[in-house]
Amino acid sequence: MAAKPRLAVFKFASCDGCQLSLLDAEDELLALADLVTFANFAEASSRLEPGPYDIALVEGSITTPHDVQRIQRVRDESRFLITIGACATAGGIQALRNYADHAEMLQAVYASPQYVSTLATSTPITQHVTVDFELRGCPINQYQLIEVLKSLLAGRRPRTSPESVCPECKRRGTVCVVVARSEPCLGPITQAGCGAICPAFARPCYGCYGPARQPNPASLSRQLLANGLPPARAVQLLRSFNCQATEFAAESARLVQLQTNRGFQP
Amino acid sequence: MTSTTRTIQVETLTRVEGEGGLTVRLRDGLVEGVQLRIYEPPRLFEALLRGRPLEEAPDITARICGICPVAYQMSAVHALEAALGVTVSPEIRRLRRLLYCGEWIESHALHIHLLHAPDFFGCDSGIELARKFPDEVNRGLRLKKHGNQLLEVLGGRAIHPINVAVGGFYRAPSADALTRLIPDFEWGLEASQAVARWVASLPLPDFRQNYEFVALTHPDEYPFNEGRVGSSRGLDIPVTEYEQHFDERQVAHSTALHSVRLPEGVSYHVGPLARFALNRERLTSTARRVADEVDLPTRCQNPFQSIVVRAIELIHAYEEALEILRTYRPLRPARMAYSYRAGSGCAATEAPRGLLFHRYAIDDVGHITSAKIVPPTSQNQGQMEADLREYVPRVLHLDDTAAARSCETVLRNYDPCISCSTHFLKLTIER
Numbered sequence: 001m002a003a004k005p006r007l008a009v010f011k012f013a014s015c016d017g018c019q020l021s022l023l024d025a026e027d028e029l030l031a032l033a034d035l036v037t038f039a040n041f042a043e044a045s046s047r048l049e050p051g052p053y054d055i056a057l058v059e060g061s062i063t064t065p066h067d068v069q070r071i072q073r074v075r076d077e078s079r080f081l082i083t084i085g086a087c088a089t090a091g092g093i094q095a096l097r098n099y100a101d102h103a104e105m106l107q108a109v110y111a112s113p114q115y116v117s118t119l120a121t122s123t124p125i126t127q128h129v130t131v132d133f134e135l136r137g138c139p140i141n142q143y144q145l146i147e148v149l150k151s152l153l154a155g156r157r158p159r160t161s162p163e164s165v166c167p168e169c170k171r172r173g174t175v176c177v178v179v180a181r182s183e184p185c186l187g188p189i190t191q192a193g194c195g196a197i198c199p200a201f202a203r204p205c206y207g208c209y210g211p212a213r214q215p216n217p218a219s220l221s222r223q224l225l226a227n228g229l230p231p232a233r234a235v236q237l238l239r240s241f242n243c244q245a246t247e248f249a250a251e252s253a254r255l256v257q258l259q260t261n262r263g264f265q266p
Numbered sequence: 267m268t269s270t271t272r273t274i275q276v277e278t279l280t281r282v283e284g285e286g287g288l289t290v291r292l293r294d295g296l297v298e299g300v301q302l303r304i305y306e307p308p309r310l311f312e313a314l315l316r317g318r319p320l321e322e323a324p325d326i327t328a329r330i331c332g333i334c335p336v337a338y339q340m341s342a343v344h345a346l347e348a349a350l351g352v353t354v355s356p357e358i359r360r361l362r363r364l365l366y367c368g369e370w371i372e373s374h375a376l377h378i379h380l381l382h383a384p385d386f387f388g389c390d391s392g393i394e395l396a397r398k399f400p401d402e403v404n405r406g407l408r409l410k411k412h413g414n415q416l417l418e419v420l421g422g423r424a425i426h427p428i429n430v431a432v433g434g435f436y437r438a439p440s441a442d443a444l445t446r447l448i449p450d451f452e453w454g455l456e457a458s459q460a461v462a463r464w465v466a467s468l469p470l471p472d473f474r475q476n477y478e479f480v481a482l483t484h485p486d487e488y489p490f491n492e493g494r495v496g497s498s499r500g501l502d503i504p505v506t507e508y509e510q511h512f513d514e515r516q517v518a519h520s521t522a523l524h525s526v527r528l529p530e531g532v533s534y535h536v537g538p539l540a541r542f543a544l545n546r547e548r549l550t551s552t553a554r555r556v557a558d559e560v561d562l563p564t565r566c567q568n569p570f571q572s573i574v575v576r577a578i579e580l581i582h583a584y585e586e587a588l589e590i591l592r593t594y595r596p597l598r599p600a601r602m603a604y605s606y607r608a609g610s611g612c613a614a615t616e617a618p619r620g621l622l623f624h625r626y627a628i629d630d631v632g633h634i635t636s637a638k639i640v641p642p643t644s645q646n647q648g649q650m651e652a653d654l655r656e657y658v659p660r661v662l663h664l665d666d667t668a669a670a671r672s673c674e675t676v677l678r679n680y681d682p683c684i685s686c687s688t689h690f691l692k693l694t695i696e697r
Binding site for chain 2: 015023046202
């Protein structure tokens with residue numbers, strides 16, 4: 001990589017929280033600015049330099065015809081393209097439109113929806129271009145982001161854990177909310193990285209970090225339904241911030257199919 | 267006689283949250299049109315909330331904005347509690363104010379130091395500013411970090427906290443966890459006063475506007491979570507009447523929902539200047555003293571003074587947070603019980619950028635059937651454009667790049683949060 005690599009940050013449909021994680025790294029921010037040039041980071045700097053860039057951080061999902069084109073340009077201009085957050089890696093909460101009548105949704109928000117140029121779907125970046133690394137989470141963990149950047153600068157693979165929330169939760173010493181209270185917790189199928197905060201705050205994990213590596217969502221569904229969770233609610237739990245993540249999408253579709261075809265039998 | 271036209275253009279607004287651009291068209295030296303082009307794609311939150319359990323509203327609406335998620339969570343839970351007929355205990359109410367203090371500290375410290383202050387020194391970024399003023403920027407980063415630490419202790423994490431529940435909190439923090447924050451907050455109360463003196467010494471452009479300020483007002487407190495909706499022109503209504511006095515409209519040739527004050531259909535101003543104008547006497551004693559010391563008028567007509575008012579609110583947030591941290595006893599219960607009933611409810615709270623209104627309808631099994639969200643930046647949009655039309659003539663002697671840059675500073679006074687404005691897209695205002 002160049003002596004001082006050039007970093008760019010691009011935003012698509014998102015809340016800005018993942019790129020804010022960079023500005024939230026208060027202790028590392030100024031040091032990081034010595035290691036990389038913020039060549040195009042509109043939220044932080046008015047100096048916007050044209051590409052090519054060594055590293056592009058991409059936040060947000062693709063929801064407009066214009067953004068379908070724009071992500072191609074970002075890819076062309078960037079050596080490493082890193083997606084940050086649930087919107088970029090799994091469509092975000094706005095991908096709930098993929099399961100609904102988009103025209104009707106637009107109508108619910110806009111009096112004159114014909115003026116609004118938007119796609120019927122919200123899709124992850126990887127459905128449009130090759131992605132070099134995906135950093136998950138809604139929002140991402142700023143320490144993981146710093147780790148990813150430092151890894152790239154050092155020319156090694158980022159060390160982010162693919163394990164599920166459960167080991168992280170155990171290490172934290174939290175009593176299991178599924179075992180002790182029969183709560184519908186997505187921890188067993190969700191990727192670690194948040195610090196297993198929800199169970200520590202006495203509530204079940206809602207899956208904002210997306211699927212862990214090789215999850216077994218069918219097994220979890222069976223358990224949750226046996227604990228009395230209504231099937232429609234099980235579908236809804238999987239269809240939230242990471243609803244377009246492959247494993248969550250497949251399991252929610254399977255549950256819907258089961259309900260539709262033969263009444264629900266877990 | 268031939269007419270001459272000129273276009274001043276900002277391709278990408280920088281040091282703001284979200285994505286937009288700005289075009290000002292001039293004919294024969296007169297402002298012909300101001301276009302605030304917002305290419306932030308709509309995410310249709312109000313539609314996707316329908317059918318979801320009401321307990322998810324604070325988690326889902328937080329995702330509208332990564333900078334002010336607590337504001338969304340607060341307006342959501344208060345509106346839903348109104349629908350459910352739940353009144354939270356005074357202790358829960360205090361803890362919510364504490365959480366809001368964390369967000370104000372994080373958001374104001376960010377805006378003052380990294381987004382806004384660079385304008386007054388001709389710097390491109392807070393990072394560049396840090397080379398000229400390392401002590402001031404590092405102090406700002408430390409203040410910002412305190413806000414985030416408070417959000418982590420009380421909310422579980424700084425961005426999209428997980429501990430806010432309808433009825434209260436999922437888990438009350440331990441007294442120890444909060445007590446440990448006190449030394450940092452004592453430092454912050456001192457440091458925030460130094461910030462206010464620093465920003466009050468900045469050379470502000472001489473620019474005046476006649477605003478109608480709109481904010482929550484409260485007899486005893488500087489407003490966070492509750493109060494009546496008041497204005498500097500005498501409006502004083504309960505939040506339940508908000509929609510009778512303010513309307514979101516579609517402007518001709520525009521896809522924007524654009525808030526106006528009824529019945530005249532005029533623009534108004536929400537945010538720190540408005541809160542300060544209507545609630546100065548309810549600031550904490552230190553914040554009030556420093557505001558007096560730096561000679562801040564109660565009704566600031568110069569929008570560039572917003573950086574000073576944010577610093578005053580930073581002092582307030584530190585002092586109020588300290589008071590709550592010092593007197594906190596663990597909550598029991600952390601959350602009020604409720605049962606489902608069909609109905610609707612609304613609430614407004616004060617996001618760092620201004621008044622944030624939510625209204626929900628729910629059914630008798632606890633599902634959301636409709637939602638309406640009016641973010642502060644939508645409300646300020648008309649005023650931002652009005653400011654620009656007044657401001658542009660004074661930058662016409664500059665070249666296009668410098669003029670565009672100067673126009674951008676006018677918008678930055680509002681700390682616009684474009685992602686927040688869930689329902690505006692490709693906004694084009696033609697006048």
